[in-house]
Structure formats: C-alpha cells, structure tokens
Amino acid sequence: MEFAELIKTPRVDNVVLHRPFYPAVEGTLCLTGHHLILSSRQDNTEELWLLHSNIDAIDKRFVGSLGTIIIKCKDFRIIQLDIPGMEECLNIASSIEFEVIEDGWHSFLPEQEFELYSSATSEWRLSYVYKGFAVCPSYPPIVTVPKSIDDEALRKVATFRHGGRFPVLSYYHKKNGMVIMRSGQPLTGTNGRRCKEDEKLINATLRAGKRGYIIDTRSLNVAQQTRAKGGGFEQEAHYPQWRRIHKSIERYHILQESLIKLVEACNDQTHNMDRWLSKLEASNWLTHIKEILTTACLAAQCIDREGALILIHGTEGTDSTLQVTSLAQIILEPRSRTIRGFEALIEREWLQAGHPFQQRCAQSAYCNTKQKWEAPVFLLFLDCVWQILRQFPCSFEFNENFLIMLFEHAYASQFGTFLGNNESERCKLKLQQKTMSLWSWVNQPSELSKFTNPLFEANNLVIWPSVAPQSLPLWEGIFLRWNRSSKYLDEAYEEMVNIIEYNKELQAKVNILRRQLAELETEDGMQESP
C-alpha cells in the first residue's frame, strides 16, 4: 500500500514538536510514503523519523488556528506536534490517520456469503476438500457444493473436469430457489468418457420432473474441436434432464486484438467519419459486449422465468464463464448492484473463482509482445456492467467512476487484491500479510463518496437490459477518456449532484419547519385550553 497517495500536504513549516525528556523543537514537518519526518533544519540537525506503521492512534486538538496532533505510538511513546494552520493540521492528521477501519482481506469471506442463503436452503454445504489447493489450484479453499455429494465424490468429479474445476454453486436465486453452477469443461475426449459422480452432482439439486440448462459459452463447433484435446461437452445421453445451449463468446487473443484495434481507433483523432465507423466496427468490441450480455440475459432468463437450474462453462471456466455468471447476478440480484454487493461479487466470482488476473491483465492495448493468455476479459465484464448501469441509471449504488477505478486497479495497483492468478498463488505470496486490500481503501467513507451514485434507489426487481446495437454505445469514460475533454460533462454531472443535494436539504428544512409549526400549534392549543 502506497501511503504517498493519501498525502495531501507533504510539508509544513514552523511545526513544534514536543516529546518527553527533550526540549521542544521547531522545524519542518514532512510526510513521505513511509515516514513522518520533523527536521529542525539547524546545524545540529535534530530530526525525528517516525514510521507510519508505528502510529497506534492520534488525537487532534485546536486552539484558534493552532492545531495540535498527539501521536500515540505502538512503542508506547507519545509525542505532540503543534501545527500552525487549521487546514494543514487536518490534512496531516487525515494522512496519518488512515487506518484500516475494516480489513478488506476479511470483508467477503465465503462463510459469510454462504450464510446469506443458507437459511433459505439446506441443499448446499461448504466443502473444504480443496484446502491446500492440492486438487484444483485455481479454486479457493472453500467452495459450495450440493449437500448430498461427499468430498470423496468431489475428488472423482475433479478428475473429470478441466483443471479440476468441478461444478460449484455460483448463485442462489432466493425467489425460486434456482441456482447457477459453474465448472470447467467435462473431459469427455473423443471416446465419450463419462463420470457417474459428475452426473450425480449436477442432478443433485434438480427438482423432480424439472429440466436444467447447460450453457456452453463456446459454439458447438469449438466445443467439438476440444474433444480432440481431451475436452468436450455433456452428452445428451448421459445428462437426459439437461438441455445444452451453445453461445459463442470469444476468448484470448481475439479479445486482446479487439481491444488493441478499438483503442487505436479511438486514439486517432484525424479519422474521418467513415473511417472511424469502420474502425469501430472492425474492432468488434461491441459485438463481444453484445454477445456476453445476451448470454448473461439468457442465463438470467432461464433462472427467473423458466425456474430452471443452470450450469455454465466454457473450456477452463475461468473467463467467459465468469463473465456470464457475474453478469447474470447483476441482472437478477439487487444486492450485487450495491457497492458492497458488487465488491463481494468480484471477490467471489472473479478472485475466488480463479480468474487469472496476473496473466490476463499483464499488458494492455499498447503492448507489442503479445502473449496468448492476455485478454481484456475483466474489462469486457466492466463494460457490460456499465451498459446495464446506463440503461438503469438509478438501480446501482455505484457510479461509472467505481467501474473505472476497478479497471485501473486490475491492471496496475498498489493494493494486493488483484495480484496473482488465483487464491493459491495469493496465499503463497502472503498477500494478506504483505499488502493492503483494495477494499480496505475503497470502503473508507471519504473514498466511497466518490463512487456513490447520487440517483441510487434500491430496485428489487430483475433488470433486463436491451442488447440491440442501438442500445449499446461505446464506453466513452474509458475509451475516449484521454482523447476528449469531459469538462462540460463533468460540470453537468456536478450540477446534477447539486440539484439532488439541494433537494435533500430542502426536504429536511421543510420537515423541521413543519415540526416547529406543529409545536407552536400545540402550544397555542394549550394556551387556549386553560
């Protein structure tokens, strides 16, 4: 975690330091990324170097415009700084005061997430079969599976699914008890291998006489080709209660190239209209957006309208699969449209689910050395969320800036959250001990205010976005951000926020006045009555 970014006032002169056994020292106070330094700037250079991490607590006091900060250190030392100027004092205080109100590493534990729906159903349980990451390196140590399937069976299923990624619970739809499961592809190979435990697992929560849908994010052609490499898809004969739907969501370098082309098109301001439109079209970016959104909507439709179970997978189950499962939840689940809910969604469906951020986000649109595993999968997901946000601008607790911030941190971050490719790697890197969680920082009230949508009003309905090309514009906030000034748009946004704030203010005032009037009226009544 870089402190530097929290420093609003890096230097203040004429600060007086008081500490035990020493005379007071007047000097210049400096804040750096790791230290608080006070230097007398005299020949005998009396200096205080204090590690931020040594600060246990601070107190602030003001006498006129002179502020005093009392720093209580972890080594039990207490020192006092007198800082002239109210603003400087507050800035210094807030910079060193940054303390973790809640540790983001523990904000979204699988157990807590499980509790959210465990009261509604008893069909699921938490399995610790993967503790130690021996069976599947890309799964977290705790996964949710059908209660009736024991860990032994899970181990068997793991050998039948790509990367050991056996079907796990992704989302539980409280309204009708339907679920989305996700997994890797079944390893049927060319000879049509089957796995009884796998069939049992996915049938476990199927209602009698009901069907489920398997959404394969690859086209039938692609899926068939993978059989030669040992992959494949569920055969109807072995899964008679399931219907398979193939969609084609692109992967890997095709997406990366799409991003490169799009950014290139956006960066060239000299394009005439025809060239711009043809370049935009040729990038295929919006085609990918439409395809992903359509698949997510289809999944959501199966759950909400059909009352059917869903299993979603592609090949590895770490990319397009996660795009679909997470977007379906945005559509279906009001909680995932709140800030905390969305953070939980990313934690659960992207980080815990093993989307290889390190590999996918190693490079971005300008890189020449193309690695085949680089792909803007997460950015596409964020773009899709933005598209839904645009169509339902009041149903999300967060605003566009929140999505942009997540995009930035997925590619480059001073926080540990998006490091590594999966939980197992993050564990080995000891990120929890060595780095700060992004959520710890984001969830501070002062940061949150930047990401809060002033128009938000909880909407408990399922929200169905339009996927027509006319309804899916280019995400200017990301792609044109450095190419055109957004001054007037930003000012208009501010004005909108002002109107909303003013409205709240007026409402509060009217309420106070009404109360006042009512008080006076009752007083009058009392006066008259005796």
Next chain:
Amino acid sequence: MEHIRTTKVEQVKLLDRFSTSNKSLTGTLYLTATHLLFIDSHQKETWILHHHIASVEKLALTTSGCPLVIQCKNFRTVHFIVPRERDCHDIYNSLLQLSKQAKYEDLYAFSYNPKQNDSERLQGWQLIDLAEEYKRMGVPNSHWQLSDANRDYKICETYPRELYVPRIASKPIIVGSSKFRSKGRFPVLSYYHQDKEAAICRCSQPLSGFSARCLEDEHLLQAISKANPVNRYMYVMDTRPKRRMQSWWATQKDIGRIIVRISSKIQNDEKIRESNEKKRLNAMANRAAGKGYENEDNYSNIRFQFVGIENIHVMRSSLQKLLEVNGTKGLSVNDFYSGLESSGWLRHIKAVMDAAIFLAKAITVENASVLVHCSDGWDRTSQVCSLGSLLLDSYYRTIKGFMVLIEKDWISFGHKFSERCGQLDGDPKEVSPVFTQFLECVWHLTEQFPQAFEFSEAFLLQIHEHIHSCQFGNFLGNCQKEREELKLKEKTYSLWPFLLEDQKKYLNPLYSSESHRFTVLEPNTVSFNFKFWRNMYHQFDRTLHPRQSVFNIIMNMNEQNKQLEKDIKDLESKIKQRKNKQTDGILTKELLHSVHPESPNLKTSLCFKEQTLLPVNDALRTIEGSSPADNRYSEYAEEFSKSEPAVVSLEYGVARMTC
C-alpha cells in the same frame, strides 16, 4: 370523410417491430378523419396522425391475415395484421388518400381547433416578432438598414417582405444584384454580431456564367464588406461540394467535358481530393452553365471558402438507408455500424456542423463578415446560417430564442417546409430531411454542452413532430408569400404559444443561465463525438431505451425543489404569525414553559409523523425491471435452435423443445 369506407376493424394484430417470432398485441383499429387509432387489449392507445404517414404498404397475404406496414415521418413504424383482406384493402386505400392531400385547405391545421378565440389566435401569431429580433441584434444601425425593396415581393417571391441590407446599398444595386442571383435571392442580413460588428449574410448562387459579371452584385458585396468597420475582407462560403455537377455536365458544352476530365483525374489523386482546387473545379462546371460561384477576380477583399454539404437528394437517400438498417430485425453490431457508415448520415451531420463552426470562427476570431450560399439558398444555407448563429448567440439557445431562430432562418427566408416534408401530394424528389439534420446538429451540441441550452431533447423532438403534423400553420407553405395567400394567420394557429405554455416539459434542468460560461460554443467535431440519435430515430421503440431516465428524475426534482422553496416560505410566514400571536399571551406562555418545560402535549407533537413530502417523490422514479421478452434474448437461442435441433429455445418464458 369521403375516403373512409371502414371505420373500425376488430381483431387486428400489432406486431412487435423487432421481434423475429411475430410477437403481437391484439386490438381494434379505428379510422377517423384525422387519425388512425389502435387500442390494444390493455386499453393502450396508439394514435397515428394521417399526415405523419410517410408510406403505407400492403404485404402478401399470410395465414393469419393481411399485413399492413405503415411508416411514419416521425420514425414510427407499425406493422398490423388485419384478419380480412377486404378490410385491409379498404384501410390501405383510405390511408393512401388521407396521408397525401392535394390541397393545403385539406390539411389538419385548417380544421384543428384548440378552443382559442380570434384575439388569442392573433396574439399567438404575434408571439414571435422578427422586427423585435433584428432590434435585439442591433439593427437597424449606422451600417445596416431595413430595405423596402421587397415589400410587395416584387424582387424575390421567396424572401420575406422585410429585409436588412447595408445602408450604402441603394435600391438599384439591390435590384441589379437580385437579377444576377438565382431566384432573385440577393445577399441580405441573417444575423448581426453586435460586439464584432460583423454580419452573417445569405443569398443564392450567382448566375455568373463563364464571363458574365454583375457590377451591382459586386457593389452589394463591397457594401456588406464595408458595413464591417473592423475587418476589410469578408468571406463567401459556398456550402456545396464538388463532384456533383459532373454527371450532367458531361453532356453539356465542350468546356464542361474538359473540366470533367480534369476533375476526374484530380479525383483519383488522393492528396488533392479534399483540396479546394477540386471544389473550385466543380463550381467552375456550374459556372459554365450560367450558374455557380463568384469569379474571384471581380470581387476584391473577398475570401472564398468551399465547404462540402451534399444536396437534398443525397440527404434523402442517406436517411432512407439509415432507416432501413435500423429497422432490421435481429440487427448485429457489425451490420449496424457498417450500415451507419454506408448511409453516410453522420458524415453529413458532421459536414453541416463543420461549416457552422467555420462561420462562427470567421466572425469571432477574424471579425470578418460572412456571406453564405448554396444553390437556391434555402436548404444548406439555412442550416449553416442558423447553426452558426446558435453557436454565436446564447439567446438562440433559450426556448423562445430557438423559436425565433427557426422563424427567422427557416420559415421567413423560405425553407420549403411543405415540399421538404412532403406535406402535400407532390414531387417525392423535393422531400428531404434538411430541417431534421439541423435539429440533429443542435442535439449533438446539447450532448457536448449539457448546460448551454435552456431546452431539452424533448423540445427538438416535439418541433420535429410538428413540421410534419400540419396541425399548426407555422410550417405550412414554402415561403412567406404563399403563407399570406393561404391566410394562415386567420385560418390556423401558431405552434409556438402552445410549446411555450407547456415549456415545463421542455426545460433542461441542468441549464446554466449564466451565459458568460457559454457565450460562443466551440464544439469538437472529431468523428467519435458524433453518435447515432437513438431518441429521434427510435422514439417509438420503447424497448431500445434506458428504462430509467436521469433526465426526467432531475427535471422532476427541480420542479419539486421549486415547490419546496415555496413551502418553506409558507411555513416560515405561518410560524412567524404564530409567534406574533403568542407574544400577546407571552406571560401565560412563559409561565407554562417554566412549569412544564416538556409538557406531555409537546412531546406528542415532537413525535409528529414526518409526512411523505410530496407524492412526486414516488412518481419521480418509475422503477422498472422491464421484461426479458422486450429484449428478445430468447430469439437468439431460437435462431440457434434452427441449426441445432437438440437445443431448447426459450420463447417468452415458455420453453419449447425443438428436439
């Protein structure tokens, strides 16, 4: 009424325009003298004004009935299925007749009665006073005066009676110049910029031929130039592009052939392609026909500028292509963008915008007056002059000011609304979306400058609705003279007072009236700033739009804030009254207070239930989850299922097993 044979047909189906699976609503179709009305089983009414109908088409008979496709000028497309062919045929014939009237007197405006008396009607017509407007600009003044030359439409039939010209331009000069200009449309003032003392003038092309010159015209241009004391040179903007004239020129004189040869050679050369050189060649071709552009040798201190806005025919087919693409069922992203590109629509919009920006810059940066013309000076010239003025003058960005701008640069200067909008059964080649393009340019400006306009998109859409509705007199006829002959001011009503009365609906809640922030607008015309105007071309396709409108919420909130401010004032004065009243019995009150600082009565009043302030708060937002069926995801699955029989198609909530 003589055209109506069937007034009511039951069991008619209205198909979802974009559904590939023929999803429909069933209801009853009514035909009235002015409207076609469809009431579906949920009692939802769809009204279609006959004048809005652009085309009616009867498709081949199907098993469920006879399909009738109606396309409207406001971009509504409806697809009915009428159970019996004879009913369909009757309605089809009636609509054909009713949508294309032969006489002005048969248009809706002549029968429309909004229950106003004659003086109200007259007042309505007087709402926009152009003389006032010129006064606001600062004319007449020492350089510009009102000319009575055209008082009786003797010089130019398509101009208004009142025209402003340079003071030093005498009547013989005006008359001489008008003879040299196509349709007699000589250079006159369109907008005067008071601070810069520069003017926007407009005219039609000169009939210069190859050698001909007109001294009076040269004098008039000199006069315009001299009327600007700050700058000695002026611009002449020819808004037309190059290659237009070539095709018909090839059949003309030899010299034409040479020019065509030269210019086509040049056209191959990518470098020179965009240069003025070629534009000039085409204008030269035009000149050989006795039409064209001013010979630079004869005009001193004049800078010629060519900008390429295409003619009305190109614009018409461009829009047609655009609408074809958008109407496609199951449109893919790639088809949408390649259609958008090949239609050229946004390219044309950008061309108009660029021309207006050039005009505004010439005035603000160079202090130069500009004379704008195209061929006849009523289409492209109107676009460029009005848009240029809008960039320069914040008044035109208010509701009232925008009305004035339309009255001035479009209505009074003879944009042929009747022909361009196809109000009467006339030459389809005269129809062209020139005014729609102007509105779209304004919309693009509102997108780039969300706080610079007093009005919102709704205002633009409403005006667009009425250029075709023929419900009000403003847009009937092709020029002022024709309007006077039609006695529109006595027989019809003006649209503007009705819009003004309703202005709450059209206000932009984010408008910042401190005009110093937005005196001159300098829009950015990089291609990516031009977007498809969904709210115009899909206004009636509800499912394509965001389900929650930030705009409406903010607008309602603004209204609510005004109400709250009023409430606060009321409450404060009431409280004051109470307090005054109490001072009378202050003694008793003080007593009470000292004894029972918190009397039980008071306590209950503190628990006074907070009223839900205004019902508006609930109505403020319509929470809509919408329906998945609206969005046709399932059809993708269905399409797929056709090639893959083993797959299920999800059809509007009912799984249909296709295996």
